[in-house]
Amino acid sequence: MKFTAILFAGTILTLGASPALADTSYVTADRMLDVESGRYVDAPLITIVDGKIAAVESGGTAPEGAALTDLSGHTILPGLIDMHVHLDGRPEYGGYTGLQFTDRFWTVIGVANADKMLRAGFTTIRNLGDDDYNVAGIDQAIGEGWITGPRIVNAGYALGATGGHCDETYLPPSFNAKSPGVADSAEGLRARVREQRKYGAEVIKVCATGGVFSRNTEPGQQQLREEELRAIAEEAHFWGLKVAAHAHGAAGIKAAIKAGIDSIEHASLIDDEGIRLAKERGAYLSMDIFNTDYTQAEGAKNGVLEDNLRKDREVAQIQRDNFRKAHDAGVSLIFASDAGVMPHETAGGQFAVMVQYGMTPLQAIRAATVNAAEALGQSGEVGVLKPGAWADIIAVDGDPLSDVGELTDVDFVMKGGVAVK
Template sequence: MPKTLLFASAILVASTAALAEPTYVVADRMLDVESGKYIANPVIGMDDGKIVSVSTGAAPDGAEVIDLTGHTILPGLIDMHVHLDGRPEYGGYSGLQFTDRFWTFLAAANADKMLKVGFTTVRNVGDTDYNVAGLDQAIEEGWLQGPRIVNANYALGATGGHCDETFLPPSFNRKSPAVGDSPEELRKRVREQRKYGAEVIKACATGGVFSRNTAPGIQQLNLEELTAIAEETHFWGLKAAAHAHGAAGIKAAILAGFDTIEHASFIDDEGIRLAKERGTFLSMDIFNTEYTLSEGEKNGVLKENLDKERLVSKAQRDNFSKAHKAGVKMVFGSDAGVMPHESVPGQFAVMVRLGMTPLEAIRAATINAADALGQKGQVGTIAVGAWADIIAVDGDVLANVRELEDVDAVVKGGKLVE
């Protein structure tokens, strides 16, 4: 580098340093999710929303400090499967009592709740009316408080399938704008959803629990259609998520090249082998069953849907253990919206009960999730260059993962969440 240029850049560095004073997080210890080890007296420097230094000891004299002394810090959590514009309290037909915009405001309330319980990033895999794209923009612009959102907009699917409108008679003439019934139609749906802000594409490969007249075990998009969706999604540089309960639909989605399989309830040995071989992530919502079965009827959930939940949940939990044991990559996905958003941290304990170590469960919601989002090094880690998203808990999360059910402080983008 010529001397003059070197001199000029030195001045530039000096002047930005003078303008930007890092803020520091200090705590008793930090869980390094990569190594699985605790680090004592961490000092995390943050500037302009990002982490700029990670050291130990004490913050520089006179620096602005977020003092989390007495606490253990770890990266902000990531939930890979949420529906921010829904609430379980409005099951079955009860949601029809509200005007369309009701759900937009509900999404804002849910985003706030998820952030406060420690989720600084969520992947929203299916909404209506582009509620979540608007919410995402309002949060990014600073009008509302909420997690970072990786948003799918409408989920793609077959006419009459799980992700179509399945609750209304023909005279209401209502269908999802994201249905398609051929590879070409579905390629166009990918482009449309991306056009209006989708950052991930979700498609419904099989029937599901909370739709009408769909069977979770039955495939609803064929291999050619799924391949067209995955190809088109990757062509545009996005990741593809497949809702799939039944074994055939799961395998077809993996073969088609989807990056994550949502639910994966009836995955068979062949599906587990394929997922492992292809590096496909499973996102299994193994916590919401008890909520649905105890509160569903009161919330207006139809008998048909409660019956399907009973059918799916036991197999899903057994297969979670099996897939994890086989070494398939797993991420944390709750299906919040089917259960209250604020109760999502309860899933960690179920993951541990079904065979994960606490560290594995935490990795599913941090580094593994970041990897599945294509955002490794940006979220799910406390490292230089990552977003300054940090949570604080009491006690030892590696001994008792339920400590994550009581997060004491949340820092998002370098700012303490009120």
């Protein structure tokens, strides 16, 4: 047999021989933020083997001729994690304006948004609700290498009550429009959990209260009973899935936490008892305190109805103040932008708002790295730069611990050892 030798990544690969040698590369920079210790590592050398980190050392040197990404002049961090995203939507199409497009328009929009989020430094996202299983298809296409995008933990359709926030609330009766995630009993909601898992859900999303961007619902209104929420949590946990509850109102938040739900989304009107329960029971709060600026500035132009703008105005400052209270109380807070309500590519703007409302830059970064990974059940796999984790790396040219706004302008993105920006 004739053998051909190829020099790649500092090793000789012999075609036709086996076993094949590992794909090895290296990354260096001026410094690396260790998000677990909160300290910088000077002159890091990261060794990457088959897309995962094999070693991290300070002051090391890559072998001569190795595949090396030199990020001199930059600080490197783990790829960011956004825990509340809607890939198949854009805020430019508010209210009824989205009805001008065919259904598959939103799948294509989702492809563009996935690329935008990845290039903004978010190498992992949790997609909490989509239509027509758009994001399941996008996730598969990313996995097969046809398109670029982050790692996706996908919920499929959000579960909810008939006429509630996660039902179809904008169309008249003649359309007979109803979300596939809707049910009106504990047993019916258990069946919806199984159905979403059947079609690829990796997390379950449920709407426990009304919301801002629906009709005929108010954010503070509880829309599922505690026993219904408990049935969802029990069924999801039985199948090994975590549960995220959309819950603005204080009563719905407390019912969701008591029911055993893992994370509370928005948590705008949480009260002192809800904060105490979240801390005692280890529920994560996933509070999107940035996007209201976009909604109030651009929403009317984009077609958002005045009733929705009114609800956004009413909860915005209360949510931000409660973010501060929850943080001061020691509740676990995770980064969640609700991208889709505002442009996906601007999600990094939330870091500065988190700092404005009580966090240090390091705490805000941890909310989008190590803490988010823990909430996903992926500690040690994403959100850190250490052996065994995926080589998801971003770089900025400043000091994010002095100015967290650096994370709105990410210069370099690597996912799984492959540079994508």
